[in-house]
Structures are given as C-alpha cells and as structure tokens.
Amino acid sequence: MAVRLPAAFVERMQHLLGDEFDSFMKSYDSAPHAGIRVNTLKASVKEFQRLTPFELTAIPWCPSGFYVPYGTKPGLHPYYHAGIYYIQEPSAMAPAELLGVKPGDRVLDLCAAPGGKSTQIAAKLEGQGVLVTNDISADRTKALAKNIELYGVRNAVVLNETPQKIADAFPNYFDKILIDAPCSGEGMFRKDEDMIKQWETHSVERCVLMQRDILQTAASLLAPGGTIVYSTCTFAPEENESMIGEFLQAHPDFRVIPVGPELGFRPGRPDWLQGMAGTDDLSDQVKEQLTGTGRLWPHVIEGEGHYAAVLQQVIDPDTAADVNASLLTSESAFEESVSIMDSSLAVQTEPGNRERKSSRRSERLKREPGGRTADHGHRHKSKEGGRRGQPPAADPLEVYRQFVSVELRLTLPGETVMYGDRIYQCPVDPRRLDGLKVVRPGWFTGNIKNGRFVPSHPLAAALHPEEAVRTVNLLSGNGEAVRYLKGETLAVTADSVQCKGNVSPKGYVLVCIDGYAAGWGKWLDGMLRNEYPAGWRWTSV
Numbered sequence: 001m002a003v004r005l006p007a008a009f010v011e012r013m014q015h016l017l018g019d020e021f022d023s024f025m026k027s028y029d030s031a032p033h034a035g036i037r038v039n040t041l042k043a044s045v046k047e048f049q050r051l052t053p054f055e056l057t058a059i060p061w062c063p064s065g066f067y068v069p070y071g072t073k074p075g076l077h078p079y080y081h082a083g084i085y086y087i088q089e090p091s092a093m094a095p096a097e098l099l100g101v102k103p104g105d106r107v108l109d110l111c112a113a114p115g116g117k118s119t120q121i122a123a124k125l126e127g128q129g130v131l132v133t134n135d136i137s138a139d140r141t142k143a144l145a146k147n148i149e150l151y152g153v154r155n156a157v158v159l160n161e162t163p164q165k166i167a168d169a170f171p172n173y174f175d176k177i178l179i180d181a182p183c184s185g186e187g188m189f190r191k192d193e194d195m196i197k198q199w200e201t202h203s204v205e206r207c208v209l210m211q212r213d214i215l216q217t218a219a220s221l222l223a224p225g226g227t228i229v230y231s232t233c234t235f236a237p238e239e240n241e242s243m244i245g246e247f248l249q250a251h252p253d254f255r256v257i258p259v260g261p262e263l264g265f266r267p268g269r270p271d272w273l274q275g276m277a278g279t280d281d282l283s284d285q286v287k288e289q290l291t292g293t294g295r296l297w298p299h300v301i302e303g304e305g306h307y308a309a310v311l312q313q314v315i316d317p318d319t320a321a322d323v324n325a326s327l328l329t330s331e332s333a334f335e336e337s338v339s340i341m342d343s344s345l346a347v348q349t350e351p352g353n354r355e356r357k358s359s360r361r362s363e364r365l366k367r368e369p370g371g372r373t374a375d376h377g378h379r380h381k382s383k384e385g386g387r388r389g390q391p392p393a394a395d396p397l398e399v400y401r402q403f404v405s406v407e408l409r410l411t412l413p414g415e416t417v418m419y420g421d422r423i424y425q426c427p428v429d430p431r432r433l434d435g436l437k438v439v440r441p442g443w444f445t446g447n448i449k450n451g452r453f454v455p456s457h458p459l460a461a462a463l464h465p466e467e468a469v470r471t472v473n474l475l476s477g478n479g480e481a482v483r484y485l486k487g488e489t490l491a492v493t494a495d496s497v498q499c500k501g502n503v504s505p506k507g508y509v510l511v512c513i514d515g516y517a518a519g520w521g522k523w524l525d526g527m528l529r530n531e532y533p534a535g536w537r538w539t540s541v
C-alpha cells in the first residue's frame with residue numbers, strides 16, 4: 001500500500017468495519033478517481049461530450065460530472081481557462097446534487113472555499129435566484145471569488161463572515177443551505193497525503209466544535225420548510241451521525257430525507273454511536289432517522305469517502321400561516337430599519353432577482369468589498385456641473401448604462417451598486433450587506449476610470465457570445481487560444497471580428513475559444529490588444 005495511514009485511524013476503522021475492513025483497506029492500493037464537472041452555465045453536457053478532448057465516463061450521482069482517466073491533466077487545456085469545466089473529486093459532487101437546487105432558489109453555501117460546490121450550485125440556479133457563498137478564511141475567499149468569476153456566475157454574493165453574522169443579516173432567508181463542514185478529512189487520505197499530516201492538528205474533537213457551531217446557526221438562516229445538506233469528507237462518526245443526531249434531537253421540526261442507494265450511498269451508522277459520549281439521550285426515532293443519512297465508501301463506489309445528511313424543516317400546516325405572517329413582519333422591520341437613500345438613480349433591476357418583498361430602488365453607497373466601507377458615509381452623487389468653464393462630469397452610472405446599451409445585448413440582473421469606482425450587479429437587497437465583510441457584493445462588471453467604463457474580466461467570463469456586439473473566435477487546437485491566455489497581442493483581421501448590427505470592428509471584443517467566452521480584447525487596425533488579466537494568465541509552457 002502506497003499510502004501510510006495513521007495507526008490510530010486504522011485501528012478505529014477495523015473496529016467499526018469488522019468484516020468489511022479488508023476490502024476497505026484494499027481500496028488504498030488503487031489510484032484515486034479523477035473527475036471533471038461541466039459548467040452548464042457555459043456549455044451543455046451534450047455540447048461538452050461533442051467537443052471534449054478527454055475520455056469521459058459518467059459519474060452516477062452527478063449528471064454533469066465525468067470521470068477522466070487518472071493522470072489526465074484537465075488543468076492544462078484552454079477549456080479549463082475558459083471555465084467550461086471544474087476539476088472536482090467525484091464524491092465531492094454528491095452534496096450539491098442532494099441539495100435539490102432549482103432556478104430561482106435562494107441558496108447559501110456556508111463553508112464554500114475554494115468553490116467547487118458553489119460553482120455547481122450556481123449552474124443549477126441558471127442565473128436565477130441568489131447564491132450567497134461564504135468562507136471564514138479570508139485567504140481562501142480569494143480562490144472562491146476567482147472561481148465564481150471564472151465560472152461565469154452572475155448572481156452570487158461572496159462573503160468572508162462568521163455564520164452568526166450572516167444569520168443576523170439574513171434571518172430565515174434561504175431555501176437551501178449547504179454546510180460542507182470543515183472536517184478531519186479522513187476520506188481524502190488516498191487522494192491527498194497532506195490530509196494525513198493535517199489529521200493530528202485538525203483533530204476530530206476540534207472539528208466537532210466547529211461543526212456544532214456552524215450547524216446550530218444554520219437553522220436560523222433557513223426559510224420555513226427549507227433544506228439543509230450537511231456533508232463531510234471524513235469517516236469519524238463523531239463528525240457525522242453524532243452531529244446530525246444532536247441536531248435532530250434539538251430541532252424536532254427537522255426530518256432526514258433519506259439519500260437513496262441508487263446514488264451509491266450506504267446508510268448512516270447510528271449503531272456506531274453506542275457508548276459515544278454525548279449520544280446517550282438520542283431518541284430511538286432520531287437514531288432510526290440517521291440510517292437515512294448516507295456514506296460514500298471508497299471500497300464501494302468509484303470515489304473518495306464522504307458523508308451527507310439531507311435535513312428538511314417540516315412545517316405544521318396549522319402553524320404555517322403564523323410563520324408566514326411573522327416573516328412578513330420581519331421583512332418589513334428590515335425595510336424600516338435601514339436608512340433611506342436616494343431614490344432616483346438605480347440603473348436597472350430585474351424583477352426575478354429582487355428581494356421578494358419590494359424595496360426602494362436606490363443608488364447605493366460606495367462601499368468597498370471586504371466590508372470595510374470605502375466611502376465613510378459619502379454617497380455617490382451625479383455631478384450637476386463641473387468647475388467653471390469645464391463640461392459637467394458624466395454620471396458614472398449613466399456612463400455604465402451607455403456602455404451596456406451600446407456594447408452588450410443583455411438585461412442586467414439584480415441591482416446596480418458602486419463600491420469606490422467598481423460597479424457590481426447585486427442579487428440581494430444591498431442593504432443586507434451593511435456591516436458584513438463582503439468580498440464581492442455581486443457580479444463585478446467593471447470600473448469607472450477617467451470618466452469611462454472599463455469592462456471587467458468577470459463580465460466577459462459570464463457572457464455568451466450572442467450578448468456582445470463584437471466577438472472573435474480562437475481555436476483551441478492551433479495554439480492561438482493559448483497565446484491569448486498567455487497575454488500575447490494577436491494579429492486579427494477586421495474580417496475575423498464578428499460584428500452585430502452596424503458596429504465597426506474597432507473597440508472591445510469578446511474573445512471566445514471554440515465559441516466560449518474567455519475574456520476581452522481591444523481591436524484596432526488589425527491587432528487585438530490583450531485584456532486577459534495578468535493574474536489569470538496561462539503560465540505553463
């Protein structure tokens with residue numbers, strides 16, 4: 001066996017698994033399974049199957065997920081840089097599938113970095129509804145924000161907060177919540193030997209404390225009748241059945257929705273809680289429900305070890321009316337508690353993505369992502385006149401609106417907000433974000449610089465070719481796409497720039513790779529100036 005497992009872990013698994021132990025241990029002799037998941041915000045599964053350069057085998061529990069042969073390097077293909085697929089461990093695709101997300105849902109991914117499951121949820125939302133994606137680690141939220149942008153998500157807010165602060169801002173707000181909990185990572189020992197090293201420091205006991213805290217808070221974030229999926233990538237029953245048993249005992253209004261064997265899950269093991277400290281008071285009914293939680297085992301399925309529980313709040317029809325009434329009152333209280341802002345300058349909102357209860361359209365304070373207010377109380381105001389003798393400075397939001405109407409063919413979703421010189425489309429009422437550490441208040445569409453709107457890379461990454469008035473298509477097979485991704489200027493004839501309507505080729509061009517948006521270029525006189533951001537460039541040879 002190539003993997004050197006900790007002795008205490010092996011001893012515990014032998015005790016728990018009994019007859020199955022040998023087959024479990026044998027799984028460490030084979031290579032871990034590698035997977036990719038098609039980003040259906042950009043390409044349909046069928047399209048991807050047509051154009052894929054990889055040998056694909058379907059993953060049974062994820063319709064957009066595929067095994068690729070071990071040793072394949074999907075990170076070294078232009079499609080990866082165009083956000084057409086996400087590289088994800090196959091078992092890790094299961095929790096977001098179990099969440100049952102539908103377009104229009106309000107979804108919270110509480111422990112989200114680096115964003116594998118968030119990008120999966122975003123694809124299921126199809127741009128409708130809201131994804132609030134959060135991680136407590138400021139450092140890890142950088143990768144999270146980058147992935148949200150690379151995968152073309154238009155309706156996400158990225159936070160770097162404690163669950164309690166989010167619960168204060170969004171009480172009873174979310175239809176679906178994913179808790180992909182920090183855990184001791186035993187299920188990943190085969191895939192990532194670093195997890196073995198971390199096992200001592202991220203001890204089961206330490207993880208249990210974090211998980212309990214997160215799970216307890218999650219219930220107050222959930223809208224009536226909503227669903228929570230709790231998942232870990234560990235085998236330890238303390239972090240799995242015990243944690244869910246404790247939650248169910250404290251929340252009799254929740255029940256487990258059984259995860260089916262058809263997805264490869266084996267039943268949860270309440271019998272492993274016998275004699276475990278803190279589990280004595282679990283009722284028989286709770287223990288019975290724990291068998292409906294699921295475990296993915298590396299010796300049973302083609303994937304690493306995982307655990308998942310689907311928890312649904314059950315609303316008693318007699319009390320449902322009271323709950324709804326009290327929620328309406330709390331929404332009104334939210335409306336009244338926020339300060340009134342200017343009412344005239346909101347650029348565009350789309351009804352589907354607005355808060356369910358109407359809110360005042362307003363131009364937003366300039367704020368800086370990270371929750372550190374940039375404006376210190378200054379509101380953005382359009383200038384009524386310049387200095388004497390100078391033309392009045394253009395209203396930045398008007399400049400933005402002009403760019404969108406001339407250069408793009410799309411209706412902007414959500415509410416336009418400005419933080420400093422940065423413009424975002426925010427999918428929630430922005431007042432809810434006051435006082436939170438906000439990494440991205442929405443889709444970052446561009447900056448105002450010297451009175452001009454400069455479109456951002458995340459704007460390009462989320463566009464479909466038909467939404468830009470100028471496009472150029474590079475082919476992945478002839479080296480051109482890689483040269484673009486490396487930041488090179490390309491010679492492009494005017495005829496190669498596809499223009500809609502009467503626009504000339506000169507100006508911002510959406511650069512596509514085999515028909516999928518990858519970034520901006522600026523065309524002038526036969527040359528395409530590269531606007532692919534330095535920090536995102538292809539660095540491999």
Ligand SMILES: C[S@@+](CC[C@H](N)C(=O)[O-])C[C@H]1O[C@@H](n2cnc3c(N)ncnc32)[C@H](O)[C@@H]1O
Nearest residue numbers: 111112113114115116117135136137180181182
């Ligand atoms: C298993 S990882 C998440 C992986 C992620 N869901 C994905 O699919 O890419 C767990 C994450 O929980 C975060 N975390 C730990 N404690 C947290 C807390 N109290 N609140 C929110 N996030 C927390 C960690 O920083 C870590 O990024």
